[in-house]
Amino acid sequence: MTAQVLDCVGMGHRYSRRGPWGLRDCTLMVPAGRVVALIGPNGAGKTTLLHLAAGLLPATEGSVRVAGARPARRLERIGFAPQGAPLWPHLRVRDVLGIGAHLNPRWDATLASDRIAKLGIAPRARVSTLSGGQRAQVALTLVLAKRPELLLLDEPLANLDPIARRAFLASMFEACTHSGVAVLFSSHVVAELERICDDLVVLADGRVRLAGDIDRLRRTHRVITGPVGWPTTTATQPATVPNDGSQARGWQVISARQAAGRTTALVRIDTHLLAGPGLDAAEPTFDELVLGYLDQHHPDQEPSQQDLRSQVEAPA
Amino acid sequence: MSWVIWRQHRAQAAWVLLLVTALCGLMLWVRAHATADVAVLRAAGCLLGDLSGSGCQASLDDFAVRYNFTIPAFELGVPLILAVTAALVGAPLVAREVEQRTHLVAWTQSVTRQRWYRSKVATVGAGLSLAGLIAGTGTYLLQGPLSDGGVTSSRWPCFFSTALAPAGSTAVAFALAVAAGAWLRRPLPAVALALVGFLALFAAAGRTVQTLTPVHHTLPGDRGVPRDAWTWPTGTADAIPYHPANQFWPLQLTFLAILLTLTLAVLALGWHATRTRAV
Numbered sequence: 001m002t003a004q005v006l007d008c009v010g011m012g013h014r015y016s017r018r019g020p021w022g023l024r025d026c027t028l029m030v031p032a033g034r035v036v037a038l039i040g041p042n043g044a045g046k047t048t049l050l051h052l053a054a055g056l057l058p059a060t061e062g063s064v065r066v067a068g069a070r071p072a073r074r075l076e077r078i079g080f081a082p083q084g085a086p087l088w089p090h091l092r093v094r095d096v097l098g099i100g101a102h103l104n105p106r107w108d109a110t111l112a113s114d115r116i117a118k119l120g121i122a123p124r125a126r127v128s129t130l131s132g133g134q135r136a137q138v139a140l141t142l143v144l145a146k147r148p149e150l151l152l153l154d155e156p157l158a159n160l161d162p163i164a165r166r167a168f169l170a171s172m173f174e175a176c177t178h179s180g181v182a183v184l185f186s187s188h189v190v191a192e193l194e195r196i197c198d199d200l201v202v203l204a205d206g207r208v209r210l211a212g213d214i215d216r217l218r219r220t221h222r223v224i225t226g227p228v229g230w231p232t233t234t235a236t237q238p239a240t241v242p243n244d245g246s247q248a249r250g251w252q253v254i255s256a257r258q259a260a261g262r263t264t265a266l267v268r269i270d271t272h273l274l275a276g277p278g279l280d281a282a283e284p285t286f287d288e289l290v291l292g293y294l295d296q297h298h299p300d301q302e303p304s305q306q307d308l309r310s311q312v313e314a315p316a
Numbered sequence: 317m318s319w320v321i322w323r324q325h326r327a328q329a330a331w332v333l334l335l336v337t338a339l340c341g342l343m344l345w346v347r348a349h350a351t352a353d354v355a356v357l358r359a360a361g362c363l364l365g366d367l368s369g370s371g372c373q374a375s376l377d378d379f380a381v382r383y384n385f386t387i388p389a390f391e392l393g394v395p396l397i398l399a400v401t402a403a404l405v406g407a408p409l410v411a412r413e414v415e416q417r418t419h420l421v422a423w424t425q426s427v428t429r430q431r432w433y434r435s436k437v438a439t440v441g442a443g444l445s446l447a448g449l450i451a452g453t454g455t456y457l458l459q460g461p462l463s464d465g466g467v468t469s470s471r472w473p474c475f476f477s478t479a480l481a482p483a484g485s486t487a488v489a490f491a492l493a494v495a496a497g498a499w500l501r502r503p504l505p506a507v508a509l510a511l512v513g514f515l516a517l518f519a520a521a522g523r524t525v526q527t528l529t530p531v532h533h534t535l536p537g538d539r540g541v542p543r544d545a546w547t548w549p550t551g552t553a554d555a556i557p558y559h560p561a562n563q564f565w566p567l568q569l570t571f572l573a574i575l576l577t578l579t580l581a582v583l584a585l586g587w588h589a590t591r592t593r594a595v
Contacts, residue, residue: 054424056595076426086417088324095323102319103425142421 005150005182006030006053010062012206013048022048023206026062030182030199032149035173037193038186039290040203046186047083049203050152053184054080066150076105079148079181083155085139089128093121093138097145104146112145119171133164137171144175151176153185157192165189169196194286202293209293214286221254223288225264226279255295266292317427317435325440328405335401336447340454343390346383350461353379363464379465386462391474394451398482399489399514402444406493407506409436410586414501414594423595433590437583441490448486452479471564472546476522480568484575488521489514491579495586498594517578525571531557 012024023045030036038046051057052064055071066074087096101107119137157165173196176183202210256265362372413419423429455478462468493510500506533555534541541547544561
């Protein structure tokens with residue numbers, strides 16, 4: 001099947017023979033035209049995943065396919081914007097675009113020059129004199145003018161102030177909706193992503209915790225608030241530790257935390273849930289969904305006492 | 317790819333061109349002076365093998381004193397300056413990209429990392445070898461009047477800095493710097509490592525071409541080694557090994573071949589590091 005632009009099956013990467021795994025057992029599909037947000041704390045494996053998809057790293061296990069072939073054979077179809085938008089500091093903007101023009105057979109010179117002109121960036125300016133936002137825009141232009149089928153953006157919003165962030169997202173998705181590319185982009189800024197992406201992938205500790213269509217994920221999850229001690233003591237749940245992923249009555253507690261005399265849990269439901277007495281159920285917001293899965297305890301992982309929430313919200 | 321290489325390396329190319337032009341200019345200038353002085357010696361009948369004139373030893377000594385500086389300046393200087401230049405160009409080739417993280421951009425264009433490495437290394441390496449060849453020609457031209465005037469007895473003493481040798485040695489220094497840069501991922505330590513490696517490899521290759529190639533030996537009846545021969549200190553007294561003058565070009569070609577083989581081997585190591593260690 002070549003309908004998937006990006007198709008990863010059991011993909012993993014280990015940085016050295018005995019070293020830690022950067023990513024394990026990642027199965028992920030990105031069809032054409034979808035915008036997929038890749039979310040996770042620092043060190044979760046987001047960059048590793050993007051580097052694997054961009055053909056920069058070999059998969060230690062499993063397989064990666066871009067348009068049906070190894071990424072290294074599909075370089076002209078992949079647009080990869082690395083984290084921090086690195087560009088050759090001593091080159092001029094037009095030389096950076098010249099490099100793109102000379103190394104890419106599908107290069108769209110008009111798109112590149114128009115985009116740079118519209119952003120008000122002087123083609124003669126040296127990269128070292130550009131602001132962080134301008135450099136990010138030049139880097140994005142370099143990627144867009146390549147006319148890729150798969151756009152991989154590693155933390156495109158880092159180092160941008162909120163206004164530049166909004167402008168960047170607008171121009172990025174304006175460019176993407178015209179061309180219909182598949183976009184996979186990583187971020188740990190959660191709030192701004194909900195409006196712009198179709199699918200969500202939550203990564204933690206090198207593993208995919210959650211992947212799927214955002215609307216559907218929100219429909220199949222509930223945030224339930226109950227008294228302290230719930231769900232361990234409540235009658236609607238068997239007396240089990242809430243974080244062990246126990247399943248009963250077609251629902252599964254993903255994670256729970258206690259605050260202000262109440263327990264709030266993220267619960268996955270398979271059937272329509274009627275909350276028990278003393279419980280409030282609501283569809284989770286995007287943030288609650290993401291953070292709930294990042295809080296999730298996994299059997300193969302040390303019980304993590306650190307608050308992932310603070311890492312998730314901290315900018316790069 | 318060639319446009320990209322030119323755009324990224326044209327400043328370096330200009331510096332290397334300037335350096336080689338300056339070196340060759342200096343050598344040709346010294347050569348012009350030496351040629352004029354040799355003409356005076358020749359007129360006085362004082363050239364080696366024809367010491368018929370009077371006061372010749374004083375004139376030749378005077379010539380030697382005046383041009384002795386050329387031995388450290390050019391015979392040692394040319395290969396060393398070229399090696400340092402090649403190391404400074406080669407070390408950042410991969411390492412600077414990795415340091416600036418621009419390798420992530422360079423290797424995700426539509427050109428594979430292998431082609432990127434191959435084209436860059438071949439083009440820049442060929443340019444540097446050409447610079448070495450030009451400098452080697454300069455040394456070769458300079459060395460003519462010096463051997464006539466008795467500063468050097470033949471072409472042999474500057475074997476490693478003349479003709480084809482600088483082209484090979486520059487290529488080796490470049491390759492070592494590229495590989496060290498790819499391995500260490502930092503340009504400056506790579507320059508140091510490359511120069512240390514260069515001195516070791518250069519000495520080993522020199523020793524190989526001098527002693528491990530077929531050599532002539534003096535026979536018991538001979539009156540010693542021929543005047544134009546290449547000799548080296550050895551333990552035995554009876555049969556002194558030497559290379560006769562007509563072996564100069566074959567040995568130059570052998571030396572170049574050894575150095576270019578080393579270059580390719582080291583560049584292959586550099587590719588291995590670029591493939592496995594760089595991201």
